[in-house]
Structures are given as C-alpha cells and as structure tokens.
Amino acid sequence: xxxxxxxxxxxxxxxxxxxxxxxxxxxxxxxxxxxxxxxxxxxxxxxxxxxxxxxxxxxxxxxxxxxxxxxxxxxxxxxxxxxxxxxxxxxxxxxxxxxxxxxxxxxxxxxxxxxxxxxxxx
Amino acid sequence: xxxxxxxxxxxxxxxxxxxxxxxxxxxxxxxxxxxxxxxxxxxxxxxxxxxxxxxxxxxxxxxxxxxxxxxxxxxxxxxxxxxxxxxxxxxxxxxxxxxxxxxxxxx
Numbered sequence: 702x703x704x705x706x707x708x709x710x711x712x713x714x715x716x717x718x719x720x721x722x723x724x725x726x727x728x729x730x731x732x733x734x735x736x737x738x739x740x741x742x743x744x745x746x747x748x749x750x751x752x753x754x755x756x757x758x759x760x761x762x763x764x765x766x767x768x769x770x771x772x773x774x775x776x777x778x779x780x781x782x783x784x785x786x787x788x789x790x791x792x793x794x795x796x797x798x799x800x801x802x803x804x805x806x807x808x809x810x811x812x813x814x815x816x817x818x819x820x821x822x823x
Numbered sequence: 824x825x826x827x828x829x830x831x832x833x834x835x836x837x838x839x840x841x842x843x844x845x846x847x848x849x850x851x852x853x854x855x856x857x858x859x860x861x862x863x864x865x866x867x868x869x870x871x872x873x874x875x876x877x878x879x880x881x882x883x884x885x886x887x888x889x890x891x892x893x894x895x896x897x898x899x900x901x902x903x904x905x906x907x908x909x910x911x912x913x914x915x916x917x918x919x920x921x922x923x924x925x926x927x928x929x930x
Contacts, residue, residue, distance in 0.1 A: 746859070746867060746910055748919040762918040763824075796866055807914050809857040811878065813866035 703727040703812040705797045710817030717787050717821070723780040723797030723814055731755075731775035734800035736810060737782045739793035739819075749795070750782065751805035760805055764790075787821045794818050825849050825913050829922035835930040842898040844925045846911035851892060855915035858887055858896045861924075862907045870909075871896065901927070 709721040721737070736751040750771040751760045759771050770783040780797055795817050798810035826849035836842050846856065858871040869878045871887035874894060884899045898905055906929055911922040 745924050746861075746912070746921040748912075748921070751917070751919070760917045801872070805917070805919075807855050809869055809872040809878075809912070809914055810859075810867075811869045811872075813868070815866055 703799060705799065705812060705814035707795065707797050707814045707817040710795060710819045712820045712822065713787055714823050715788060715821055718783070718785045719787065719819060721782040721784065721795055721797075721817060721819075725778045725780065725797075725799070728799070728812075730773075730778040732803060734803055734805045734808065735771075735773060735780045736798045736800060736805065737771060737780075738796045738798055738810070738813075739791075740796070740816075741790075741793040744793075747793075751800070752780070753805055754803035758805065784819070787819075789821050792819060792821045824918055825852060825916055825920050827911055827913060827920050827922040829909075829911060829925050831925060832923065833926040833928065835928055836901050837930045838901055838903055840901045840930075842901050842905075842927060844896045844909055844911075844927075846889075846894045846896070846922050848892040848894075848913055852913040852915040854890075855913055856887075856889070856894045857912045857914060858885075859910045859912065860905075860907045861910065867910065898927075 704726045706724045737749045768786045797814040799812040800808040801811040802808035859867040861867040875887040908924045908926045
C-alpha cells in the first residue's frame with residue numbers, strides 16, 4: 702500500500718522559511734515523479750511543484766519560482782520542499798502526491814498524503 | 824497558463840440520480856485530463872485519468888468522456904458516499920492546473 706506522510710508545517714511569520722518533508726513507502730520511490738500541491742483554506746487545489754524520478758527536471762508554478770525549491774532523496778524515499786520568503790498567500794494545506802509515471806508531464810496524481818498545514822501570519 | 828473551468832459550481836442531487844459535471848480547457852490538452860474527488864478534511868482521490876480511464880478500485884458508476892477541450896464526468900447512479908467536491912485537472916502543460924471544483928450535495 703502506498704503511503705505518503707507529510708511533515709514540517711506550522712505557523713511562520715511572513716518572510717520566514719520552512720522545509721516540508723514527505724516520507725514515502727509502499728512503492729519503488731525512485732521510479733516515480735513526485736509533486737507538491739496546496740489548498741488554501743476553503744479554496745480549490747493548486748499544483749505547486751514537481752520533480753522527475755531522477756531529479757533531472759523540476760517545475761514550479763510562477764507564484765513560487767525563486768522562493769520554493771523541490772528536491773528528493775531516493776536513497777531515503779523522501780521528498781522535500783524548501784520554502785523561503787513566505788507570504789500570507791502561501792497559507793494552505795500542502796499535499797505530497799505521487800505521479801503515476803516517472804515524468805511530471807502527462808501523468809495524473811494517483812496517491813496523495815494527508816497534508817500538512819502551513820500558516821504564514823504575524 | 825491553461826485555464827480550466829467547470830460547470831456547475833455546485834449541484835444538489837438525490838441518491839440514485841445521474842449526475843454530469845462538465846470541464847472545459849482554454850486550449851488543447853490532448854486527452855491529458857483527470858478527475859479527482861475530495862471529501863471535507865480529506866486528501867483528493869484520483870477517479871479518472873486520460874479522459875476516460877477508470878483508476879483502479881474506483882466504482883464503475885464513475886465515467887469520463889469528451890474530446891478536445893470539452894470533457895465530462897458522469898456518475899450513473901449517485902450513492903451516499905459520492906457527496907463530495909469534484910475537480911478536473913490537466914496534466915498536459917505546466918503549470919498543471921485544476922478547475923475550481925463542483926460541489927455535489929444532498930437534495
């Protein structure tokens with residue numbers, strides 16, 4: 702059974718930094734692209750970033766480019782998101798999601814974690 | 824960016840009803856259209872991928888159809904556990920955008 706467990710969320714002041722982590726199990730982590738998505742309170746879903754299975758390529762939504770960095774450690778079966786210069790509009794539940802293939806393009810998100818809440822507020 | 828729209832934004836239906844949700848993309852997405860179900864406080868769940876392929880374990884009352892930029896999710900006979908919000912999503916061009924969601928509640 703695929704399991705994805707996010708951690709690292711919390712309350713942070715504007716301009717601060719957080720590092721999210723996602724521990725994966727139940728599948729061959731190194732064979733699949735991974736993604737971060739978010740959902741602001743009461744709002745819809747937004748894809749934030751994706752990384753291919755071998756970390757060869759990374760992708761970001763424009764609103765986080767230059768502030769967020771996605772990475773992965775295939776030896777530890779972990780996905781990360783370093784979030785810098787956080788803004789109030791980054792407040793959301795952040796989900797880790799597995800793609801159904803090795804690339805970020807074309808493949809749907811077939812497994813999701815339970816999410817971790819990031820609140821950016823002074 | 825590719826804009827995804829959905830209609831209706833919400834609907835009320837009864838158990839046993841046939842429900843249809845429409846999704847429209849602002850440009851061609853070449854069959855890379857997926858549907859997700861989300862219940863309150865829970866993570867989304869993949870229902871349909873590549874327009875019409877049923878994800879493993881998803882009941883056959885869910886189906887997807889359409890072509891080009893106009894896609895449809897149909898629930899043939901609504902069950903109590905189907906009351907949720909449904910999102911379409913394109914996986915063709917980054918950023919991989921979602922529709923605003925359609926909330927299905929009990930009439």
